[in-house]
Amino acid sequence: MANVNNQKILLQQLKRNYNLCKYCLKRHIPSVRVTHISDQENCFICHGMMGNIDIINSKILSAVNNAYEFDSFLIGATIPTEYYEREDQIRAKFKIRGKENIKIQLIRELRKKFLKITKTRLDFLMPDISINISIDKNNNVEVIARTRPLHFFGRYLKKHRGIRQKQTKCISCQGKGCLVCDYSGLSGYDSIEGIIAKRLISITEGQSPKFTWVGGEDEESIVLGKGRPFFASISNPRNRKVENNFKFTENGIIVTLRRKSDNVIGSSLAFITKIKILVECDRALTKSDIENLKVYGGSIVKFETKSRQFSKKIYSLRIQKIDSNRFAITVITDGGFQVKQFIGEREYAKPNISNIFDSNCRCISFDILDVDIQKHFF
Ligand SMILES: [Zn+2]
Ligand SMILES: [Zn+2]
Structure with a gap:
């Protein structure tokens, strides 16, 4: 009771000294009913911002409702420092402590109203949509909304040669x-990355898809078996009620995708690749050359590039002679096996085929017959 009486006294003091709106009074005297406040616009603290709460809320609604799909939200706000300063001035004068500040009250009220109208859920940790409002000294409101990225795991099959795997980035951004790039972040859509990115953008109406590939191949390689796995994330999607599994074919690329609840890929994703490599050497190959090469099934190949050294195991190796100086070699290896180095082109690999044959050998083409992920990552 004493508390209520104290608050009633405080109410009289505040009213006598300052012109405050209903919200700015209520914040300091939560136990007392505040009525008959006619002049909201000239509130000493908020200059009418709190009285505009329904207008602010309708601005938020018109910015996000029908524009984004979401089941949960979070609203944050930035307001001018002068508002806190004026509030602190009053609190210091009347020794008011432990009350919520103007911003906390604003976002609490906005969240309450937004929740009631949209019938969605307030989520502090992983909201589907994060809404930030920025209010300036003249109480102009800017609404910025961003949705949580969507994540996918997929595989693609490439049955025709001549499409590269990766798309170069948009040079402008x-x-x-x-x-310039219509918020794709890409230079175009004429690669596997581009084809998948375009589809994901059109399904989700999102932006800047990012890919993590489980290995890579050449423009002239084909990809068979179960297809090459990859992970994709798309930022700021407008549609998030996307099917969990879907498949599409474009330009000879067959893509299957499924939704993933998070972005966890695993720091070192282990995978095994089956690769068929077509090799040409400068000299004619003998039967004993072929026999010599077979020995390397089960061996470890050490690679050395400018930046690092690493080794990959060859689990099996099969050779098919095509003509006097050409042959096909099918290997099952650790993922990340450097085909061209193993043939003896480019940088250093030990052993490599050019050294084994003591002849200059080249990789004419290589195809991915299958890719298997070893670690369970979901
Ligand atoms: Zn006020
Ligand atoms: Zn761009």
Whole structure:
């Protein structure tokens, strides 16, 4: 009771000294009913911002409702520092402590109203949509909304040669997404990355898809078996009620995708690849050359590039002679096996086929027959 009486006294003091709106009074005297506040606009603390709460809320609604699909949200706000300063001035004068500040009250009220109208859920940790409002000194409101990225795991089959795996970034934004690239972050859609990115953008109406590939191949390689696995994330999707599993074919690329609940890929994703390599050497190959090469099934190949050294195991190796100086070799190896280095082109690999044959050998083409992920990552 004493508390209520104290608050009633405080109410009279506040009213006598300052012109405050209903919200700014209520914040300091939560136990007392505040009525008959006619002049909301000239509130000493908020200059009418709190009285505009329904207008602010309708601005939020018009910015996000029908524009984004979401089941949960979070609303945050930035308000001018002068508002806190004026509030602190009053609190210091009347020794008011432990009350919520103007911003906390604003976002609490906004969240309450937004929740009631949209019938969605307030989520502090992983909201589907994060809404930030920015209010300036003249109480102009800017609404910025961003949705949580969507994540996918997929595989693709490539049955025709001549499409490269990766797309170069948009030169204007370096992949961030801009008007030039229509917020894809890409230079176009004529690669596997581009084809999948375009589809994901059209399904989700999102931006800047990012890919993590489980290995890579050449423009002239084909990819068979179960297909090459990859992970994709798309930022700021407008549609998030996307099917859990879907499949599409474009330009000879067959893509299957499924939704993933998170972005966890695993720091070192282990995989095994079956590769068929077509090799040409400068000299004619003998039967004993072929026999010599067979020995390397089960061996470890050490690779050395400018930046690092690593080794990959060959689990099995099969050779098919095509003509006097050409043959096909099918290997099952650890993922990340450097085909061209193993043939003896480019940088260093030990052993490599050019050294084994003591002849200059080249990789004419290589095809991915299958890719298996070893670690369970979901
Ligand atoms: Zn006020
Ligand atoms: Zn761009």
